[in-house]
Amino acid sequence: MNKSLVHIADLSKIYPGAIESPEAGRGTYAIQDLNLQIEAGEFVAIVGRSGSGKTTLLNILGGLDRDYEGQVFIADQNLAKMDDVELSKMRNQTIGFVFQAFHLLPQLTVFENVLLPSRFSDYSDTEIFQQRAQIALARTGLLHRASSLPTSLSAGERQRVAIARAILNRPPILLCDEPTGNLDAETGQLVLDLFMELCENDGTTLIIATHEQRVSKAASRKVVLEAGRLVDNGGKA
């Protein structure tokens, strides 16, 4: 039984080399022997250079990447022992993703994009989901754009739609990969304020991979990765 919401033990991820040989080894380490615990309600910034393993770590935490060694627990569930249905349910209920490139579906309206997780939910009460979507859009300040298509929105607005989508099912964890990377400073700050509000008011655990000092400074804890190794866990044992 782990007390931490997120518990990572001896995590390694290897991208296989083109040729496996004694000299080349098994391939390239994206993450190597990483141990990390994150408590509920923490705002953790994962920083490091490009290729340091930040995105890989988020993908593993989100159950999108299952090819790793070591153990990863989310809310006491060992991801390695979960099947596809359980992992998908976790992505639907426990985790929300926010990406640098927003990843909205262009053919759907803002409202439909926000509702997307409800399509893969086991619950069929559409009214509740619609209410939640309205609340999520209201919190991100985009309720007035509900019927617009994503292509008519600015970059900041798109990212806020993506955040509304991520919080539709009120997940306890948000995994964000460079969420302000494509935004100007002003818009980035708006998005960052939104994350902080979610963390402070809802107790959402934020795990944000970022290059930006502004984000890492705002975080309650900064975790530094270098070439897949944890070089600073932000002062935690």
Next chain:
Amino acid sequence: MIWQARVDMIKGAISKSRRHFAFSLVGLVVGASTLAFFLALSNGVQERVLNRLYPVNQVEFQAETVGLFGLGMEVPTKMDVATLTALEKLEGVTSVYPKQRAKFQARLWGGADVLGRDARVESFFDGIEPALIADELRQAEAAVLGPEILDLPCEQDSACGIGGKCSDGFCTRPTWWNRFADLGATAWCDNDDNCPVGMSCLAGRCRVSCDERCGEGQACEAGACVPICRNDSECNMGAVCLVSKGICEQLQCRLDDANDQLANDINRQRGTVVAPSLRAGQPCPEGTYCAAKNLALVHGTCEAPIPALISPFLLEVYNSMVATALGLKRLGGLQVVLGVNFAILFGESYFVADGPITERVVRRAKVVGFSPKAMEFGVTVPLPYVVRANAAQRGRQASAEYTSVVVETRHNEDVPMLVQDAKVLGLTLAPKSEEGRKAANVLLILTIVFAVVSLVILAISAINIAHTFMMLVTERRMEIAIYRSVGATLNDIRLLFLGEAAILGLVGGSLGVLLAWVMGIVVNAMAASVFAHIPGSPESLFSFNLYIVLVAIACAIIFALAGAWLPARSAAKTDPAMVLSQG
């Protein structure tokens, strides 16, 4: 994931890729329409042509012919009562109906009431068991004349018009089908050899001989079984009840030119002198006529006309060929032939010399029904008439052998085994049944060939669908990855693509069936103009039913799913982490 969400996503995906799907649809529509077209054609030909000519669950046998060693001749083996008894015991046989063909020459004369003048033709006769076609006659009659019970309340028969009856408070129309039965006529004889097996010549008529006892409803009178009665209504038409004896007796009569126009015409042509007097000064009762033993005699008994059936095919041939060639009036529907009177002249022919006058007999007949089972170019009468006539004209032996036998089986699948078993009894398929089997086999082979062609078209369309879906999967990798990131399972992704394929198959199959139906209408219209003058050509060559519609749509769906199967698997294998990272 709930089904409504799945359906919404499938609808959205189809609407987004309309062009791709429309392209994939073409193959499915062509394949499904080909399949539905040929299945409906096969079904239509089976139902409207083959089943009409060769009834289901029914097969006709005739005696096998055997070669006479060294003589180069073939003679048929015998088919008698013993053969029929053995046939009845075979596996799957439910009923056996012997048929006997007239084995003597005959001419037919009459039809003036509908043709405008009398037709005179060489005639051929078949005798058939009335029980074999009673139901069919009733149905065919109802199809032409409407239901037997009319929507006309009544209290007595007079309220129901000529021939109508009041039954249970409603009028019933006159019926014809129940008149096709043995009424006992045509049974004169000189000796026992003029009578069928089991009958003896007693007082100049063939009768079932007896010592003391007869069957139910009969009494032994002067060595013959005769019907018992209490009044005239219990006797056959033309017979009266001799109340003192309690038995029926045919009324004696003399041919009379004032009473019987047809007999009068025939006799006048021959120069026969007919005295204008009748038994006790009374004409034969209504519905009967005076039938003499042979043309040499003017005395006879009152008889009801022989009930006869004709084939609808004969009417079609008449309308399409004979009426045109001979300048005669075309006849309308089948109902016009009901009640038509004609005379049969036994022992006469247009092709060979007439027999001696003492062997020539005139009988009246009346058309009481029509059936595809009736002889196509001739007249079909109840079997006992032909048996008695054959005995009278050709002797007892001729009446003891049947020409063919119609066998009804429990299931159509029993027929092949029955054919094998019947061979042991010296029976072979009658030409019509043999044709039916061959035609059914040809139809089956053609149906299979065209079904395979249709399935090949569908298979090609499945390959096309596979290609299109593979392209769509590549195009929609990001969409798939986004779905995975918000909680879609592998199965959700697979079902998304398979659902799209199923909808494609459903739409393609439905459009295909619709197209086949339209093509059927076009082909029918073309066939109608080409085959208009061919008798017996059906109104429609196609028969669409729910089974065909479902098979065509199901095949389209199955092939669409088969085409989308690998792409759907490939979609589910999309690595969301990699796709989302690539942005």
